Amino acid sequence: MTRVLVVEDDPQLVRALKINLQARKFEVVEAGDGATALRLAAARTPDAILLDLGLPDMDGVEVIRGVRGRSHVPILVLSARHTSEEKIRALDAGADDYVTKPFSMDELLARLRAATRRREAPASPAGIPGIATDEFTIDLAARKVVRGERTVRLTPTEWHLLELLIARPGHLVSQRRLLLEVWGPAYSEHTNYLRVYMAQLRRKLEANPSHPRYLITEPGMGYRFEP
Incomplete structure (x- = not known):
């Protein structure tokens, strides 16, 4: 059974999430503040985290950073903060998706299913054990990226994007294919997702992002990994 950690201090929303998740055979673990969330994330090893940013004891971004220090579990932010700056801040910290309140429960559940599918995806494309460049090395079997002497942490979404690109080095991978493979059919037109996540990958991997x-961006068409 897929275990979801719900980090939210609004009892009504927690109740609604719990009812909907349990009806779809998810196991639900609850945390009403950031400290409890970090403790449960370590102790209960959830398969996904639904996280509100406005917690009573700390900013949700600090929870993301704390979880990312030891886990690649998918993190979906649920927040009333609508600005691009807030979204980028959460995504840069390691969130996999960002859903603004109020939201459609069906859409949230679809995003949650997509996030857990990405985590369960095969570790490496067939026949490609890894990639070595002048800037970084990628070990797909171990799901590890090293840049210089430092291990680079990637979220499950970033991994999936990177795997799709390096599976065909030197070849264009269309925006539509990336969106369909990583987020699913409902997001085939959401090219802003690609811009945000590709910017994150470049900040983590490129000497000059x-x-x-x-x-490489092919404007209006897609992206390409140039070895």
């Missing part, structure tokens, strides 16, 4: 050497 504004002038990328390896993760």
